Amino acid sequence: MIKKLLSTILICYLVLSCTNQKPVTTGYQGQGKSAIVSTLSKPVQKQWKGIWSFEDGTTFFSNDFESGRLNGIAYDGNDHYTALITAENTPINVSPWYAFKVWSTTPKTITIKMTYQDSRSRYYPKLSTDGIHFTPLDSANFNAINEGTGTFGIKAVPEFVEIKVNISEKPLYITAQELYGSTRVKQWVDSMSTKPYVTTYEIGRSRENRSMNVMQIKEGSHKKAVMVISRQHPPEVTGFLAMKSFIETLAGDSPEAQDFRNNYDLFVVPLMNPDGVDNGHWRHNMGGIDLNRDWENFNQPETRSVRDFLVQKEDEGYEFVFGADFHSTWDDIYYPIDSTIIGKKGEIIFNWIENISNRLPQKHTNIKPSTDIKPTMVSRNYFYVNHDMPAIVFELGDNTPRDFLRLKGKIAAEELMKLLLQ
Ligand SMILES: [Zn+2]
Incomplete structure (x- = not known):
């Protein structure tokens, strides 16, 4: 009887405290746990063109x-x-x-x-x-x-x-969205590469033999670096546009950007899925696979090329201090790794999100920390589990205004520089 009473009180307390503490949130609340799926290649219907x-x-x-x-x-x-x-x-x-x-x-x-x-x-x-x-x-x-x-x-x-x-x-x-196929992305990369400290090189080939390219922003000979990727999912152009502004700011002419480059290198893979992008795919690569489920088993050449690149950089003595993977979904949202998992290492991510949000009060952005990091499957988990990188999935809304995307990318870069240079 007493036991039952106690448990009733406990349940009431839990319900009340949950109700009281429930944060007021609006907008897209984020996706649930990703199901474990095979990433062995599957047939793809090649589109008739004409x-x-x-x-x-x-x-x-x-x-x-x-x-x-x-x-x-x-x-x-x-x-x-x-x-x-x-x-x-x-x-x-x-x-x-x-x-x-x-x-x-x-x-x-x-x-x-x-x-x-x-x-x-x-x-x-x-x-x-x-x-x-x-x-x-x-x-x-x-x-x-x-x-x-x-x-x-x-x-x-x-x-x-x-x-x-x-x-x-x-x-x-x-x-469906603005066109940023591999030719247009290359034009952007080439325009960036006119800066003396920006170089681009191939780190592998896609299933249809397109180049997997890394843009390297490097001045000096330090071994600390930031890693950025985008477009694992072809239609996610708004994520790409924010990433573009983010990179342009880090590679820009401001004293902060100069200071940043005097201390850190930046590696960018702007187009993770060139075959999917050029073939007008909804989601997958030419192996018929969602690349952002392949960061555990690496069955696809696109993910393998980035894995091998990161392993090589670590063998060269690099320490990765921050990693971001840019995507798009129904609304802006941040997917960090939960602080109960990442601990002190993740402080920079949460401080960064807060600092960005303070500068962009006009748009509330939800945060959905993830506690599922194994099997790694998604890039963020692989970055953290295998390379000890504080990492985040940075999602922008399909319909987020384009000038706001550019502003957010710029402010995200400025706030990251501030934190990394503290
Ligand atoms: Zn995505």
């Missing part, structure tokens, strides 16, 4: 460019088309990437219904006539069909969308 022609050869659609994805297109009459977007293989995360061009011999307005394999309409359409400058589709030309009922994630977005666009002889790009 030009579709309609209405007596007056209207055309094409997916034949870097990062293009359009798996089928049907003409329904009355200037209405239905586009089919499918994944490279399944099961797969719901990141239905699309990118195609459309044009016609005479100017006209058409409507395109976007449909997806086992997914809903995650990415808001962007338009461009040069493949470089993109603007979101005017909302007056966006019609959601079967709107989502959830508050966040795939359940909150429409099942299909119908978009209205004006087309003419000049091809119009319609894409």
